[in-house]
Amino acid sequence: MVESVLYQGRRVALRIPEAQALEAQAIERGQATLQRSLDRMTNFFAEQNRIVAKIEGEDYGAANAPTLKQIKAARETGEELKLPGNNNSLFGRAARQAAATVVSSELELAARKEINSAILDFETREANPAGLQDKLDAIIQGYSSTFDETVPSMARSLKAKLALTANAKYASYHSSYIRKQQDGSKSNWLSSKLLQFSSFDDLFKLGIETGEGDERTPITPQIIAALKANDLKEMENRNFTASAIKTYSDKFDALVQSSSKTVLSDIVLTSKNPRDIINRIAEGNLKNLDPSVTAQVNILRDANLSLNDIAKTLRDARTDDLNYQEQEETNANATTVENEDSYIGLINQAIADGDVAKADRFLDQLNVTNPVKAQELREKKLRAGNIRSVSEPDAITFLNNRGFNLTFEDVGSVINDLSLKDRKTFNDLAAKYQDEETTEARKYMLGLFQLPENYELLTENDPNFEKVLLYRQLTGKLSSEVFKAKRAGEDIDAFAVADQLVEMFGGKFEEAFKKVDIKGANTIIESLNNLGGFSIEEGAYSKALNEINRLIQGVQNEGTNFMPPQMRGGRSKASTLQSLKLQRDALLKVIK
């Protein structure tokens, strides 16, 4: 059987693949990105534009803001200030704001100046602060109202700032004013209290006036306590510090005690029988005593003083009084004698100073009470030769300080300040120093010629012959100059003269030295020839030097045996070398 197969349709669907708008999507994404970039760019330039507009607006506003003159004119006329700019654009707003700021600053500055001026005026006049407050309010209101409709916020801000400043300054002035018033009040009060203290003695002595006429009540501790309490209360009311009140209280107590003691001493010591009163106070027996005495005792006892202390104070005062009286009597008795001593002292002083007129005046006065002493002093004055008998200390000090440089001129310069004795002493000293100086100058020249002291010239062969001759010439000249000066009564500097002479004979001086050196060198050559067996011509110094050097070298190496026998002289090696070196130096000096 054949299989039966049928074709069966399978509902094949028509399939359309999805179309993708990739380009559109890419464009959309690109456009979106670009839009963001352009938005950013636009915003950026918009911001820049805003900034520029704001700056330009501010510049315009600041440049065209009303001047201080216009502001003051507006303030005086009450007109509203007109500001540049508007509220419709950023430029306009910025211009308006800038102008308002400038105006505000100008107004603030002007207002501050006026406020300061007002405060200074009040401070100068020390006027009541109430008036200042009104004045400050008027200033603030006047300035801030000039543009409170144009720019209300700025006007209110300015008003607040000025009010703050003015308030601070007002508060400062107010407190300063009150402090000054209080200080003044305190000062016045203290001044009045000082007057009260000064009247304490009278108050304690006389008491308080009571009733009419001269009726007075002795002051009591209760009255003093009430007075003090009243004072302290007044101090509290005047805002004195606690320490000031305490100080015042202590001072009050001290003054009360002091015044009471003084008054009591006055009363007791001037009474007929002070001793009895003091004893009764010490015993506490105050009955039948004078009421003023009783009052003072009560006051002092109230100030914590015992009766014994009070009595002791009175005894001390009485003792002092008695001592004073005794001293007065003693002084009165001693006056005559003291005057006499005083006259003697003054006469001695006048004689010492060489003041003849003054000495005569006091001698006459002394002659009245003590003629013997007066005669004695008159003889002393004559002995002094009518010149001062005692030298002026400054003159003596001056001459002593001159020391070895003392001259006749020095003595002459202070001759009037010297006594006779001192004049002779210092003149002799000047002469002595002059002679000593001349001697020293001679020695000095001897040193210049390199000659020993007390040198005696023997023969012409002496190497120093020329030098000694020259030295003698110079010393002769020096002596001549010194004697000449002495005859003329002048002073002379012997050393300076010596130097001048040496300088004058300079050429000969050098020549003499040279001759001495040559003579020494020739002596060495002669010695070498005679003792050493050398044959060196006179004047052949180089040759002699070579021989000496050779001898030095030989002695150093081989000892003194190297020396020619007659030149050894039994000396040691060191001594021989020293001698040879001296000879070498002498030869070198001539060769140079």
Add this chain to the structure above:
Amino acid sequence: MSAAFLQIAGAALSGLTQIRQAQAQQVQYEMKARNEVIQARTDAVNYKVEGNERMRELLRAMSSSVANAAAGGLDPYGAMETKDLINLNSMKVAGMDIRKLNLNSEMAILRGESNAQQARLAGKAAVRYGTIGAIANVATQGADVMATSGTSFMPPKAINI
């Protein structure tokens, strides 16, 4: 080096990166275009294979009806016989199927080409807009640098105070 210079350099590098990014996107779009073409051809081949399968099925059904006619005593080669009617019907249905499959195959090719073209255009657009965006960003940054460092865009003005 000043901060302004660094800002300018940064902006330039950022713009360059933006352009490079767009170029990379273009490459991606190019790959997508090729994939679209390949996919379309694959789909077209699949539709052809299915069409062939329907053709074979039709032939088998027609052979069966001819064989059954012969077995049933009918003239298998005679025209307009029953079996011809059956076969005509089968051919009609199969023809419709095959025609649809052909259409699907052509549509796949066409749409694939179209999508590929779209992807290529998208790549170009990405590069173009990326470049423009980069230029705009660099310009903005440059202006910012000038504004920050004090170089004005506007001509200087004299202010009378």
